[in-house]
Amino acid sequence: MRLTSRLLRRLGRRRLADERGAVAVLVAVLLVPLLGFAAIAVDVASLYADREQLRNAADAAALAVATDCATGGCGNPTATATSALTANAGAADAAGATLRTPEVSVGGHSVTVTVSADQAHWFAPVLGIDSTRVTATATATWTAMSHGVAQFPLAISWCEYKKQIAKYPLTSTVSHRLDWELSWLTLCSGPSGGLTFGGGHALTGTDSSSVCRATSSVGQYIDISVWSSWLPNRCSAKHLDGLIGTDLQIPVWDDVDGWLFGGYRAHVYGYALFHLTGYELTYGEPTFYGYFTRAVVPLSATSPTGTTPAADLGATSISLSPQG
Structure with missing residues (x-):
């Protein structure tokens, strides 16, 4: 019985050592994709934050152009929208996003402004994705007061x-x-x-x-x-x-x-x-x-x-x- 007990203990220690080695190899193999997923999550979260900021900027730009039009003249709608975009997209700009010139469409008594920014990624470039374009569109309407x-x-x-x-x-x-x-x-x-x-x-x-x-x-x-x-x-x-x-x-x-x-x-x-x-x-x-x-x-x-x-x-x- 003593011989059998000693033999089982030795075999158990060897088996545990073998399993520890296998786990280490498995962790090493999975570490790269795990880090990749974490990196992508960081970049995706940044995109969502930028999109929300651009939504606010698009609203501000559409309101600014509509106000000009409502008070007697649309002036230079693109310049007005650009100024509002720059003033209201600060967080996205600070996060490394490159703001693009907004697209402005004025027709009838409404204006539609589409703003966009190219967001540079922190980790996604290892997968060949250097940046992603984020856009937001807003429409404002002006009417005579009723x-x-x-x-x-x-x-x-x-x-x-x-x-x-x-x-x-x-x-x-x-x-x-x-x-x-x-x-x-x-x-x-x-x-x-x-x-x-x-x-x-x-x-x-x-x-x-x-x-x-x-x-x-x-x-x-x-x-x-x-x-x-x-x-x-x-x-x-x-x-x-x-x-x-x-x-x-x-x-x-x-x-x-x-x-x-x-x-x-x-x-x-x-x-x-x-x-x-x-x-x-x-x-x-x-x-x-x-x-x-x-x-x-x-x-x-x-x-x-x-x-x-x-x-x-x-x-x-x-x-x-x-x-x-």
Whole structure:
């Protein structure tokens, strides 16, 4: 029994030594592909990170070009997109990616920007792959604003608006006193060519008795005050002080209905923007200083998405299409 036990122990030690040698050989054989897989994982993770960064850069580039187009001129879309790409693709650029000139396509009221970068790899070159091109595409659309939140309850006729921008085009940023051209009794030939009563300007109702703002939508009829030019107390000097340096959203009407003692309503055709630089409190309405302009108005979370077409009178909103 002792002889058998000794023999088994010796054979067990030899077998263990033989297996250790086999494992060492197996690890040596598999080490190269294991390291290769790990290296590829590092490069793939870098690609995913770069792609996310380029998605953000593509969004920024599309918004930048759309903003230029919406405010009066697309200018040089490629240069605008390139500037936005450089400013927003910093992480990808720092990681060794070579940014390429973006491709820009402008058509109708939308712009599509495709950005790309060649990402150099750390480990994949041992497999013959030196770099990979990463791309991202974004589309932005601009439309005339169809929903407005006026921080001052004022509305004007289509004819009044045309008179104002005939004197001071939307491209002018020279501040001037806002002198009304038309009286309320003026007959106005609207954008459709038909005559409508009420060619001047008027105060409107407000959202409630505690605020000075007035919310409306294109196609809606809003109450207007023709014979009274007294401002409600809530539209105080303090409120007006807070509006200096901002763009007042002014509903523009193309039709008026109602009767003398029952009040009047105006049909909202679109929205103009008046950049307020100052005011004077006088009898009744204040006197405004500033200029009519073009600008992009941010969409609020509560803005309705109606289908009524809006006229382009300077107030524009921009939206991004979801990336695929």
